[in-house]
Amino acid sequence: EAGVAQSPRYKIIEKRQSVAFWCNPISGHATLYWYQQILGQGPKLLIQFQNNGVVDDSQLPKDRFSAERLKGVDSTLKIQPAKLEDSAVYLCASSLQGQNPGDTIYFGEGSWLTVV
Amino acid sequence: GNSVTQMEGPVTLSEEAFLTINCTYTATGYPSLFWYVQYPGEGLQLLLKATKADDKGSNKGFEATYRKETTSFHLEKGSVQVSDSAVYFCALRGGGGNKLTFGTGTQLKVEL
Numbered sequence: 001e002a003g004v005a006q007s008p009r010y011k012i013i014e015k016r017q018s019v020a021f022w023c024n025p026i027s028g029h030a031t032l033y034w035y036q037q038i039l040g041q042g043p044k045l046l047i048q049f050q051n052n053g054v055v056d057d058s059q060l061p062k063d064r065f066s067a068e069r070l071k072g073v074d075s076t077l078k079i080q081p082a083k084l085e086d087s088a089v090y091l092c093a094s095s096l097q098g099q100n101p102g103d104t105i106y107f108g109e110g111s112w113l114t115v116v
Numbered sequence: 117g118n119s120v121t122q123m124e125g126p127v128t129l130s131e132e133a134f135l136t137i138n139c140t141y142t143a144t145g146y147p148s149l150f151w152y153v154q155y156p157g158e159g160l161q162l163l164l165k166a167t168k169a170d171d172k173g174s175n176k177g178f179e180a181t182y183r184k185e186t187t188s189f190h191l192e193k194g195s196v197q198v199s200d201s202a203v204y205f206c207a208l209r210g211g212g213g214n215k216l217t218f219g220t221g222t223q224l225k226v227e228l
Contacts (some may be wrong), residue, residue, distance in 0.1 A: 004159075035218075042120075042218030043160070056215060063218055091159060101148040101210025102167035107160040 006092050011072050011099055018080035021111040025073070025094030031055075032069055033105065036054040044085065045105065068115045082115045089113070094105035117176045118143045121169045122206050129196055129226050131167035137191040137222045139180075139206035147208040149173075149182050149189040150216070163191075165206070 013019050027030050028076040030051050034041035046065065048056040052074040060067070064083070069075040079086055089110040095103045123184040141147065151163040151173070164173030168185035178193045189206060207221040 040205075040220070042220050044218075045215045048215065093160075099214070101214060102165070103160050104165065105209075105216055106162070107152075110161040 004092055004106055006090075006111050007113060009109065010112045010114075012116060013082055015084055015115050016081040017080060018078065019113060020049055020079075021077045021090050021092075022112075023074075023075045023092030023108060025092070029094035029096055029106075030072070031095045031097060032075050033093040033095075034067055034075070035093060037091055037109075037110070039088070042066055042084040044064040045076070064109070079113075082113075084115050087113055087115045117149065118208055118217045120193045120206050120208055120217055120219035122204075122222050124195075125203075125215075125221075125223035127222060129224070131198055131226055131228055132195045135191070135193040135196045135224070136202075137204055137206075137224070139189045139219060141187050141189065141206075141208050143187075143208055144162070145210065145213065146184070147210040149180070150207040151178070151180055151189070151191050152207060152218075154205065154221070156202070160205065190222050196224070198226045199226060200224060201226045 032049045034046045037043040046060045047067045052069050067077045076090040091110045093105045093107045095105045119142050126147040148167040150165045152160040153163045159175045166173040166182035172181045180189050180191045203221045203223045205221045207218045
C-alpha cells in the first residue's frame with residue numbers, strides 16, 4: 001500500500017517569497033493533516049481536513065498560511081510571504097477517519113523548508 | 117488542554133543496553149497514547165499505541181504500558197541496537213481534544 005506522498009522534499013527560499021507544498025494521502029483516508037515541525041520540537045498541527053472540509057485550523061497563521069483540499073483527496077499548503085521563523089519540516093498525514101482517537105495517523109516523509 | 121512531557125535527550129547507550137524513555141501526560145478523560153519514531157531524514161512512523169488503561173503496546177522489541185494512575189506511557193526495550201538510533205516522540209489523542217499532541221522528542225544514540 002502506498003504511503004502519504006509529499007513534494008517537494010526540500011525547498012530553500014528567500015524571506016517574503018512564496019512556497020507551496022503538495023500532499024497525496026493514503027487512498028481511502030478521509031482525514032488529512034498538515035503539521036509543522038521546527039527543529040528540536042515536536043510536530044504542531046496546523047490544519048485538519050475531513051474530506052474537503054476544515055475541522056481545525058486554530059493554529060494556522062492565516063495571515064500568511066493557506067491550505068486547501070479540493071475534491072477531498074490531494075492537498076496544498078501555501079506560505080506567502082515567508083518569514084525566517086517558517087523554516088521547518090512540513091509534515092502531511094492522513095487517517096481513515098478523524099473521530100476515533102485510537103485511529104493511527106500515518107505521516108509522509110515531510111517537506112523541509114529553509115527561509116534565508 | 118492536553119500536553120505531553122518527555123525526558124530530554126540525547127540519550128546515549130551502548131548496544132544491548134536496556135532503554136527507558138519516560139513520558140507523562142496531562143489530559144481530561146481517557147486519551148489514546150502513541151509512540152512515534154523518526155529516523156534521520158525520514159518522516160514519523162508509528163511504533164506502538166495503547167487505547168485504554170493497562171493496555172500494553174509492543175512492536176520491534178519496544179513496549180509501553182498505559183498507566184492511568186501515574187498518567188505515564190514509558191517506552192522500554194530490553195536490548196537496543198545501533199539501528200534503533202532515532203528520535204522518539206510520545207503523543208496523545210482524545211481525552212478532551214481530538215488532535216494528536218506530541219512531546220518534544222527524545223534523541224537516542226546507540227553506540228557499538
